[in-house]
Structure formats: C-alpha cells, structure tokens
Amino acid sequence: HRIIAQTSPGAHTDHENHNGLDNRKTNLRQCTFRENQYNRLPTDNCRSQYRGVCWGRIGWVARIKHNSRSIWLGSHTSEVGAAKAYNRKAQELFGEFAYLNPIQWWMVRREVYHGLSAQKARNDKWNRVCNFLPAPDSCNGSRVFFHVPATPVTCCGVTAWDWISI
Template sequence: MDDEDYGKLSSHKWCYDRKGYAVRSAPVDGKWTSLYMHRQITECPEGLVVDHINRDGLDNRRDNLRVCRREDNARNNNGRSHNTSGYKGVTWHKQARKWAAQLTSKGVHYHLGLHATKESAARAYNAKAAELFGEFATLNEILENTYEEAV
C-alpha cells in the first residue's frame, strides 16, 4: 500500500484470504462483513470491481489498482494453466498440424489464423487482444524465434 493509505488502514487487523487478498471483518448494518483492502483504498462503488494490474492480490499500491467492470477484470489473467503452447490464445490444431490463434469477446469467437510457429500465433493473438481490450488486454511475452512463417 502507499504511504497515504497506511494511516487509515494500519489501525485494522488484516488477514490473507484464500483468494489471495488482504481482508478484514467488520460489522456493517449489524452483520459481520468481509472488507477488502483494495476496495477500501479505491473506494470502489457497488457494481464495479478492482483489478490488480500485476495480478498480485496483495500489491495494493494505488498505481497497481484500477476500478473497472467485471468483464474487464476477467481479461487480466494469464490464460489456462493446462495450455501446452505457453501462450494465451494459442492452441495446437491437430488436423492442420499448425498453431491456431483465437479469442472470444462478447460472445464473438475470432479465429486469427493457423501459424507455423506458436510465436507467430501469439503475435496474432496480441494484436487482436490489444485492438479489442485496450489497457485490459493481457498480452503474451513472446520469445523471439529465428524461423517464423505464418500460413
């Protein structure tokens, strides 16, 4: 947290919850309620959520927090843990024996082509994600490959 928030937050006992956030309990309207540090810092209004830009739920510095819609927050993730390509939005297409790039936004599925390398497919994903999601796009960090050919 930032120095400016330390005074008002340090007087409370904070715990680490199973979701990875700093949380405390407090009575609200006669009921004990969980209060999250990141929501208190940002004074997040009902109906919106707080996104931890670097995905560290305990990093509650103001420059790491942004108030947003739930759908924007959901975009800030690393992809599926069982992804064999190592890149978000990139899968192996068995029939074509090439790497496929794809993403879905607002119920629309975008096929971004078949690629000879997973790096090329990751670049295609990055370009479309940046176009659609702007600052909320989670882009792949691509290891440079000397041979690359998109089909």
C-alpha cells in the same frame, strides 16, 4: 483493495500486475467484470504457454473470445507467431485491460503462413515450435533441453545468437 482503489458499488477492482496481494494504489484500477476477465492470466491446463494459443491439426492456432464469440485469428507455423497474433487483436479489442503474452524479442521472427497439410504439421511439430532453437540436446520424457542465447552475433545483416548450454 476496494477501499484503497475507492471502487464504486457494483464495479470490480483489477490488479494490473496480476498479484492479488499487491494493493498499492498505482496497481489497482476500477473496471467492469468483463474488463477484469480480459486481464486474466493463461490457464495451466493447455499445451501452449501463451493465452489464446493452442496446437491444432494444422499448426499453432490463435483464437480470442470477445462478447461471448470466439474469433479465429489464424493458424501459424510457430507458437510465438500465434501469440503475436493474439496480442495484436487483444490490444485492439481490450485496450489497456488486454493481457499481452510475454514474448521475448529474440523469439520474434517474420511469420508468414499460407497453409500446411495436417501430415506435414504432425511431422514438423517440434521443429516449428520455435525456429530460433536448434535441435534439442536431449529429451527426458516431456522435458526437452535446448541451448540458450548468450551474446548477439550479426551475420548477413541479421542479428542472431551464439548458443551455449545452461
């Protein structure tokens, strides 16, 4: 892929779509080592499905690392809210090389967070993971089964979803 992208010596080649086997010229771009690291996928060994997000004593915490410094992006009531905070800062710091967490539009809601006691955070953890999901239908070990949206419904000026089981 270095030949296809015509990467200069000492530079790195980045795959925009994260597929190392996709060596089309449109998918390759020259970058520095650091820029290549900005575009990494999230790791599999954490509680959150999003990069830069983890569960802390006070809720979902967003952090980003830049120039060997960890930057605190705040604690949030939902995992999606923390992922949105990470996305905003990543776009600001890393520009075109930023890995943005994939957030579905139906998961996004207004996020206001001014603090939460550790006790309340522990008690409400699973209720706050995603405020658009109702109580789980069933729980089997670590797998929780929810209803998923089928069609949009508007009520009181807000678009919501009917929920059907899959």
